[in-house]
Amino acid sequence: MLLKLSFNSLYARLLTVGMTVLAISFSLMLYMSVEKLRTSAYTSFTDTISQTDLIVGARASSVQLMLYSVFRIGNATNNITWESYQDILNKDEVDWAVPISLGDSHKGFRVMGTTEEFFTRYKYRGGQSINIKKGHLFDDLYDVVLGAGVAEKLQYDINTPLIVSHGLQSFSDHDDQPFKVSGILEKTGTPVDNTVIVSLAAIEAIHVDWSTGAKIPGQETPIEEIRKMDLSPKNITAALLGVKSKLTIFNLQRWINNYPEEAMTAILPGAALQELWRVVGVVENLLLGISVVVIFTTLIGMTAIMFSSLSERRREMAIWRAMGASPLTIVGLLMLEAIFISLISIILSLVLLFASLSVLQPWIDYNYGILVNIEMLSINDIYVFVLFIFASMLISLLPALRAYWFSINDGMTIKI
């Protein structure tokens, strides 16, 4: 009966209570979506590359090497020679290696030279492979495979011709050697989506008439002649390595880092990704902190509303008291109200969260490459809810104690 009446009382104040519930629900939803995005972003981020044991490049910090080799952000300080790469490849520990060569671009998208093995060896999100959506891999020297993002943004399809520009932001194009799209990859949510992939030989081919970053004036080798040339690479930017036994990773890493003929760095992708996340993750923690503050603000708002309704409900309390309710029952009623409001808010926020997530999930995945988990609540979420209910009970003690004081002092007088 007490529950029913408490509920009726809330229902009678539907508008104010409704607005409070809405405010709390939105703040809870904000918190939970930040938390969900945060964990999902972390998983998606650290899953950008998986099952690659080491990444090798010219001497650099692990974060820098990670940034240019996997995220294609920034530039390599130097290349590594094909000979050094062969030396690594010939090590007993090495199971497989995929060389990559960076440095050119196409309309703002990075061009990456690699071997066909890249498509089978590069894994993301815990072992998922890259799939080809349309067309095929390299059949011809001038074949290009596009990441899903590139194809979509540039509206390219199979057989679309394209010109590779030299460097990243230059006006000199390799326009004497046009490429054509042979394949388009499925969306991965990784930087592969924004990469234009060609063969290593093609990278060599477009630089035949170039020397130290500039075109040799007057020299223009015809394409037919280039096709006949030996296009083995002389340098590569980085290499992805897989080892036969995980136990040998650190040995191999040390060997590469101490390689006498060339300064190279080998990094563990997982560790580097986490190091990188520590930099990026600060923002996420800040967001989380802000949403916690928002929750507390709305809780204080709820208390304010309870306080303002208190004077209006003073006579109601006198009635309760006259019927034999103890002052503690009055406190209980108000706390019950706060619990009701919090519970309804929690339920509403969950409905809002899951509804919006299920609508936005494909969009977020498509645009930001973050796969948001729409799983049921984690233990952590339940903790947060329990904590929230306790916080709302605690904070509702303030108006409740005031009501207690009123109900002791008012007695038979009904204050209007």
Place this chain on the structure above:
Amino acid sequence: MNENIIKIDSVRFYWSKKSNFKIFIQSLEIKKGEKVLLLGESGSGKTTLLSLLCGFLTPLSGTISINGNEINKLSSKSKDEYRADNIGIIFQQFNLLPYAGVIDNILLPLYFSKIRSNSIINPQETAVQLCKQLRLPDDVINYKANSLSVGQQQRVAVARALIGNPSLIIADEPTSSIDSAAQQIFLDLMFEQIYKNESTLLMVSHDKSLSSRFDRLIDINEIITREN
């Protein structure tokens, strides 16, 4: 039937030490079944007296007995229980929880008093019967309290005070908020039920013309002494 239901002996009360509102009640006795009208102007200490009787306030000295129990010696929890079990209260106005239904309002005291709820076999039916006897419209039970007229609300308050048959009904100017034509009807109905239940009635009013309905008339100025 000569037993006292209310017995006040040398009660002294004031709100705080600084307050100049200090009252002393030498003696007040009301017998079981008596219908007593307590006359007094506003500010004369009527409400304070009722609050003392209902156990909301505790006297500084003296004893207040209801049904032979010294309620001033009870703990505040026991006082609340005692009030729920023994006293039906009717306020001047705003008697009902506005958001609750008529029946829920009438049944409210039963929630706090085991004795009163155990005395009724079918509370719902009893509440409906009381509404009928107080000439409330048949469909009144379907309404929320705040959709009733003031006169109807006061009648529902009477039903609530009477349910479970408490021995003492305390009414604090129950007719002051209704117009004089409706007052007589209201009082007729209230008295009819109080006689039927054989309850004791202590009603406060400033309207002397009501006195003919009562067994006894007490002028508050005769029992309360103000001290300075």
